[in-house]
Amino acid sequence: MTKRTTHWTSGRPTPGTGARTSPVYNPATGELIAETELAGPAEVDAAVADAVRAARRWRESSLSRRAAVLFRFRELLSAHTEDLAEVITAEHGKVLDDAVGEVRRGLENIEFATGVPHLLKGSYSAQASTGVDVHSLRQPLGVVAGITPFNFPAMVPLWMCGNAIACGNAFVLKPSEKVPSAALLLAELWQEAGLPDGVFNVVQGDRVAVDALLAHPDVAAVSFVGSTPVARHVYETGTARGKRVQALGGAKNHAVVLPDADLDLAADAVVSAAYGAAGERCMALSVTVAVGSVADDLVAAIAARLPGLSVGDGAKPGTDMGPLISREHRDRVAGYVAAGAAQGATVVVDGREAEVPGDGFFLGTTLLDHVTPEMTVYTDEIFGPVLSVVRVDTFDEALALINANRYANGTAIFTRDGGAARRFQNEVEVGMVGVNVPIPVPVGYYSFGGWKASLFGDTHMYGPEGISFYTRGKVVTSRWPDPAASPSGIDLGFPQTR
């Protein structure tokens, strides 16, 4: 019998109604490995009601208790990294090392959240006016929801839940229905860490569950990560209902390679960023902008590296690149390669011709040269192992190209010229910038977020901005009667002189 993936509420796995389910595949074999529940509005209501009750108690727990739970969760997460990685690889397809890397990056966010006693410190101004003091504090929102994409089944939930819970909220996670199991393992670890029941919940589902969360009056805030059209929908619907929303969308990340760059370093970085996780990363490199004389050598250096990448089952040692998430997505990506060729790009390496194993959803690596901004391989987020090279003559043209793009998640420049790098980081209109670094995913004590169509809302995710997102500020202005003139006549023991 096919495994049935459950929800998680009240501190335990909760079977769904079974009214609607969705298949979960191992993308490396094409095999059906589970059916996941798809929650309807009644199941979402029940999970949120549970979270409301838990949030009332959890917000009263001391900062040291919260920090203790987070420290234990950090240790458990670290100890179970391999278990989580196996679950991720089985449902997503990425290679095991990459899945381990994803958990480790998520761990950084939990380490950050362990500092909650410090992070929630307010400020204090004594004697703002005579006898008047002012202080500020940050308080939790109540119930907050996280809606996450298929490509990081553990890391993206960890971007959200550590900070949300540390701040005293209850968290309802709605993972991607394509990769439902990592969320349940996270739930078990939270429980083992001593988190009270109902503070971390998982509602499996699709757009029906998302819309129910967006409509629910007791969901105070929504953190979303996924594609741009859905991010826009979540942002517009959630904010129209008075919720706080941060919605991170798609990407089309460019790396500029200047003629003075270290060519080997740039080619290695470009290959790893373009083809790692089969290009299914929001920080994947999709476009390399080759400036001036570097183009021929750069294309040759990238092409020379591709035969060395082994494509196969991510669970098997020695594999560099796994399959895509689904058969339909694989075919869609292959369609972009065909469109690029038809629209005039030079197909240097064609992933459709690669020898790939068995029945999985595999596609080899593709390298397209002489891509121009009108081609669909340039305009669209492909989310697959396809790298386009756009050739330009100058640094200014490269900068203008990036700044004209509707997406603005991450970018990078490869150069030895400090002046060029400095100008790039100042003038590029993108949220996360790398200098001789291919995937500039900020460390956990900074915040993650793109600009333009890559993020709707004004708060980036995790780090300091995450703390701000999951709390409301309050400012208290207080004046107390002169103790010397206390109407109660009680001797407060204050000095009587001024």
Ligand code: NAD
């Ligand atoms: P997706 O937008 O299809 O799904 C994301 C979430 O939204 C899932 O939980 C899904 O169930 C739900 N959803 C899907 N369609 C919906 C609809 N019509 N209404 C309401 N909810 C809906 O994204 P995906 O395919 O899972 O993930 C890939 C996308 O996510 C890419 O575009 C990628 O760039 C983006 N992404 C962005 C970041 C970032 O930080 N900016 C990080 C990871 C992924």
